[in-house]
Amino acid sequence: MEARRDSKYVPLDASASWAKGLLLVAGLVDIVAVLTGFALYRLLDKGPSGTVTLQQFQAAEDRYDLVALFQIGVYLVAAVFFIRWFHRAYANLPAVGVDRLDHSTGWAIAAWFIPIVSLFWPKRIADEIWRGSEPSLEPDQEADWRRG
Secondary structure, eight states: OOOOTTSOOOOOHHHHHHHHHHHHHHHHHHHHHHHHHHHHHHHHHHGGGTOSOHHHHHHHHHHHHHHHHHHHHHHHHHHHHHHHHHHHHHHHGGGGTOOOOSSOTTHHHHTTTSTTGGGTHHHHHHHHHHHHTOTTSOTTOHHHHHHO
16 A cells, blocks of 8 residues: 555554563463462461461462552553554554544544543444555545445
8 A cells, every 4th residue: 555645654563562562461460360369269268277377378468469569560551552552553544545534543542541432432443443454455445445
């Protein structure tokens, strides 16, 4: 596809790699959180038998809390990188010949943070990115890109 003169195309390779990597890290941290939660649960289950000391319980609870804080941090960083990539992908559409977008490029960010709107607009914007990024379409084929 040929780029338009009034729009700037920015390659997405680096930001996509960061977003995918951080989402993968978030998934791995989720696994660790489940395992530490399960370990804490098992320790609580052993509590009535008297085989667990208060120090063991406190250490397990501290581990669980630390993993939860790390999980929140990873989620926030991954969200920032994902939403930056999402915005850039939407902003690239005019540069590849897609006109008459349903939303302005600012909505690719804002739609994630507005209650109720965040339930459906990010999906609609993602659909536009998906259809508008079709490599087989020629530039300026507006009607074709909407059919996807």
